[in-house]
Amino acid sequence: MDYLPVCLRLRGTPVLLVGAGTVATRKARLLLRAGARLTVVAPQASAELQSLLADADGEWRRVVYSNSAQDGQALVVAATPDAETNRAVYRDACERGIPVNVVDSPELCSFIFPAVIDRNPLLIAISSSGRSPVLARLVRRKIETLIPAAYGRLAEFAGHWRDRVRTALPEEGARRLFWEQAVDGAAGELVLAGRETEAATLMERRLADSSALHRGEVYLLGAGPGDPDLLTFKALRLLQSADVVLYDRLVAPAIVDMARRDAERIYVGKSRADHAVPQQDINQKLLELAQAGKRVVRLKGGDPFIFGRGGEEIALLASHGIPFQVVPGITAASGGACYAGIPLTHRDYAQSVRFVAGYLKGDRVEHDWQQFASTTETLVFYMGLMGLPVICRELQAIGRAPDTPVALIERATMEGQRVLVGTLATMEDIVAREKPHAPTLIIVGDVVRLHRDLAWFGERDG
Known part of the structure; x- marks a missing residue:
């Protein structure tokens, strides 16, 4: 292990940043977010960095770096384009025993900045020990997708309850079981959903009732x-x-x-x-x-x-x-329609969509069919394969044109998805010929006309 991972508490701590360009501004943003009392030494500074310092009561010294700039500092970061200045910052910090980081120069660092996943107060740091910052950032992106943003809220919630749980459950084993079930269970999920009040009620109930642990x-x-x-x-x-x-x-x-x-x-x-x-x-x-x-x-x-x-x-x-x-x-309507290239609503074709149960009760599909008469509404029938003849017949009976487009999607979004396209007048014969199997979805309406141009998943027209 080339570096020991540690977390520094910088709130109110004097930190020196030498340099004030784009890279230095990124470091300043991170240091200020951690609460550092930041001093920047550079003859010129970016507008963003000046704004950051003004908002955080930081200090900008418009001078060239000299050894005395490190007086009273607890941490030093160098981010200048001048290699000699960077080496001088490193040498001076080492002589004073001050932790120092020279950006993009691992050989001039006593500490390095990891890629950080910030779910404050929960922090996750990823480091390549300075070998490949790009790889560290790539790993960070992958991990970020697995860590909900609300985990920080969960850590705050747990911290609020820590003393109460220790008092109520002095035995370590019982306390560990309680926290495992709380953080990774119903209480934790309530907090992640923004329902802290309900989570607190659940915590109270479980602390008062030992049987609730099981x-x-x-x-x-x-x-x-x-x-x-x-x-x-x-x-x-x-x-x-x-x-x-x-x-x-x-x-x-x-x-x-x-x-x-x-x-x-x-x-x-x-x-x-x-x-x-x-x-x-x-x-x-x-x-x-x-x-x-x-x-x-x-x-x-x-x-x-x-x-x-x-x-x-x-x-x-x-x-x-x-x-x-x-x-x-x-839901199947959304997934299946997207994979088949059929927008359920479209400015030129349909201004609303209706999800309808299409299964048979006896030999009937029981609905008030008159409510499906609008030609500007897309109809999506779930579980309608067996009831397809009834659906096509009833829609034509209330005035829907025989040439109204119909799509039947078999195995929506899955490997082997198949799309059969016809009309209210022809779809029954297409299904009899192609013999699709459940699960299927039936879409009725003019939006089906877009299927040929927008489909990207495997399909087959009838």
Whole structure:
């Protein structure tokens, strides 16, 4: 290890910055954000740097660097274009025993600036030991995508509760378990969602009730229409924390595989003719697992609250006081339409969009069909493959033109996606010939005309 990672408390600390160009301005911005009392030595300074110093009550000395500039300083940074000046700053600082950094010169540094992920008070630093700052920044960008911006708020919240938890739970093992469940559980998720008051109430309840330490949680996650890349960061984070994962047939196997390797997986899929697990049994299973102290994820295709019966599942949990969260997902209409190059709304074609359940009840698709008469509204039918003949017939019966464009999207956003395009008059014959399989989505409206020009995913027209 070439360097020892440390975090310096600079609030109110005198720091010298030699140089006042673009690079120096970047360093000044970072030092001032850490609360340093900054002095800049340079004959000229950028307008931005002058503004930063004025806002932070810093000092600009319009002189050429000399050894005396380091008097009273606790930290020194050099960022000038003159190599001799930079070497002099380094030499003088070493003689005084002051930590020094010469930008872009690792050999003239007793400390270096890492790439920083700032979720204050949570900080993550990445360093290449001066070998490749660009690589360090690349790694920082990758890590930043995994660390929600609200983690700083979570760290503040934990700090506020630290003494109270230590008093209530003097035994280290119990305290560690409490914090693991709080930070990585329901209370932590509430804070990340900006609901600190509710999180505080939950903390109070769990500190007062030791049995709450062993109470589980449930997360209803929208898995999106199929493509694993459409899963949200939050959904992925919760999925990877689950003890048990319940998933249905609309969830892509690649998404289920993102769960922890040791997580139990339970298939609860339903199709039109085969309800592997009745809905009431799924609701009860979620409750029982949570009551057993498990962290449970319910993965649902698309969005849990759009034809996903998510409301029914959380109602039972709420009535028994089980902590839960619902994480939205990209619904099939949005994902499928985008991948097929079909804008659901468009200035020239449609000013609104309606999501409609298209499944049969007996031999009927039960709707007030007259409300679908507008030609400036896009209709998206979910679960409508079996009911397609009824849908096409009823829409024509209320006055929609037989040549109204229709698209059927099979396996939306997934490998093997197929788009069949026809009209209200021809779509039934196209489906009979092409024999698509569920899951499918049916889009009706003039926006379908844009499909040929805007599609970028694999498709096939009928």
